[in-house]
Amino acid sequence: MVRIDGGRRDRPCLLIGNKADLDDSRAVEFELAARWSDLWNIEYIETSAKTRLNVDKVVPVLTTF
Numbered sequence: 001m002v003r004i005d006g007g008r009r010d011r012p013c014l015l016i017g018n019k020a021d022l023d024d025s026r027a028v029e030f031e032l033a034a035r036w037s038d039l040w041n042i043e044y045i046e047t048s049a050k051t052r053l054n055v056d057k058v059v060p061v062l063t064t065f
Contacts, residue, residue, distance in 0.1 A: 013040075013042045014042060014043050014044070014045060014058065014061060014062065015033060015036060015037045015040070015042055015043070015044045015045075016044075016045055016046075016047055016058060017030070017033050017044065017045070017046040017047065018046075018047055018048070018049070019048060019049075019050075020046040020047055020048040020051075020053050020054070021048040021050050021051045021053065030046065033046075043061075045057055045058055
């Protein structure tokens with residue numbers, strides 16, 4: 001992963017898994033995405049626009065810098 005902001009830590013960086021409501025047809029397993037986020041030292045959040053799962057958690061983080 002390459003941070004395009006020069007590696008600044010004062011800006012939000014999230015790994016977002018979309019379409020969490022489609023668990024049966026996932027392209028990336030939760031455990032793998034969680035390991036990536038640990039490796040990159042960023043937060044991982046699974047979301048669903050359809051059910052609005054965690055949408056309320058993502059938007060504030062991405063809009064407050």
